[in-house]
Amino acid sequence: MPNSYDVVIIGAGTGGYVAAIRCAQLGKKVAVVEKQKSLGGTCLIWGCIPTKALLEHAHALKVIRDAKEWGVTIPSAAPAIDMNQVQSRKDRIVNGLTRGVEFLFKKNKIDWIKGTARLAGKGKVEIVEGEKQTLEATEIVIATGSSARSVPGIEIDHARIITSDEAIGLKEVPKTLVIMGSGAVGVEFASIYRRFGSEVTVIELLPRLVPLEDEAISAELEKSFKKQGIKSLTGTKVTKAVAGAGGVDIEAQTPDGQSQKLKADLLLVATGRGPVTTGLGAEQVGIAMEKGYIKVDDLYRTSVPNISAIGDVITLGTGAHPQLAHVSSAEGILVAERLAGQDVRPINYDHVPSCTYCDPEIGSVGLTEAEARQKGYDVRVGSFPFGVLGRAKMAGEGEGFVKIVADKKYDEILGVHMIGPRSTELVAEAVLALRLECTVEELIKTIHAHPTFSEAVGEAAHATHGAAIHL
């Protein structure tokens, strides 16, 4: 039967497309239904890739502005950003990568069914828009992802009150930008548009920026943002936002209960993302849901046999599930291997790295100091500042530090938190250390090349034993 498959996957984001490739590698006949014009989902089209491309532009502008420091003579006027060039370079990168996924589909003989999918009973997926047909599947994997959402009372108009979907495509740099929410998305856009020249204010409801990170990281980021001229209003709640021709009038309530009025060209709502399940028919086929998310067990089985779900759309029922590209891909690979009959083990979410590509960058894995104390560990910590490193001095990027949280009793590393240059790369070593249940002693004995940024990780381990060499 031409439209009968071993596995039909709904959604070609980093969860769905990776699951498809792994299924195909393991000998399955696979189709992926995707309603967008290109493959790759949020990460490639609206998320990780476009934002990091914009951040590279912001970094380039910073280096060029500091040309004198580097001994580079730039004639005439002050350097400025050309948003048309920025957008076309970003689009080229996105298009190149989405076409790359198309190539991988062809290479692995995966059928891309263009359209919107709906579950239509046991082993059936109906394409309701696009290439209308009904597919038959032994196994179905839902990977429909997430979309930006607002908070009650703040209505997104996609023109003045925008989401990250619009913020990645601005053709002009706003003079004033207020950002609601200081999670990864909020602080990355703060870094991008501040460097491009906007007056940026970040409003965060909780008492500190990047509230899921270790407290020391939040404090360092707030200090750096202040230096860069980014205003942080923490413990502050946006109560009203009204868009008009001249901008957005915003009202906020400060921690002492006072009302504060702000005006901005744009308000970026970065308060989180919700699951995409509208029209999917999940409830109709009996799939258990929780607050709109698809409920799965630790091997991503839904409550209905032969239907799995992965990525941003799921909940494991154990608190917030990390909405990250690498998490969705890891879950996709696990599901593919389970469907192929392999012996798979649940993912340990304590070992998932979290990277925020603001300036300075943040990379972290494992327990924060406060979480470790809450769990009853006899905690010891050690930190090492990048500013002392020769390599960081050469790069002119001495902000931040690496902090290790360890258990005094067994010397096990419980968490590693870093803010500063290359932190989103350096965190990989920490992820492996946690996965291998490394002790601080083992990290101390691991030789770090000189001169590198990674020496900060080695030195932080030394510092945890009270014996940093260069402090």
Ligand SMILES: Cc1cc2nc3c(=O)[nH]c(=O)nc-3n(C[C@H](O)[C@H](O)[C@H](O)COP(=O)(O)OP(=O)(O)OC[C@H]3O[C@@H](n4cnc5c(N)ncnc54)[C@H](O)[C@@H]3O)c2cc1C
């Ligand atoms: C601005 C921003 C920056 C980000 N940066 C990072 C980062 O740096 N690192 C990181 O790890 N994560 C980042 N993320 C998060 C990351 O993008 C997501 O966690 C990841 O894309 C989730 O993958 P997914 O496969 O679960 O879903 P998605 O990528 O959302 O893919 C779901 C796909 O399903 C399709 N779909 C939905 N319903 C249907 C249907 N009924 N029929 C057919 N197709 C359907 C959608 O069109 C979409 O293509 C960022 C997100 C944003 C918004």
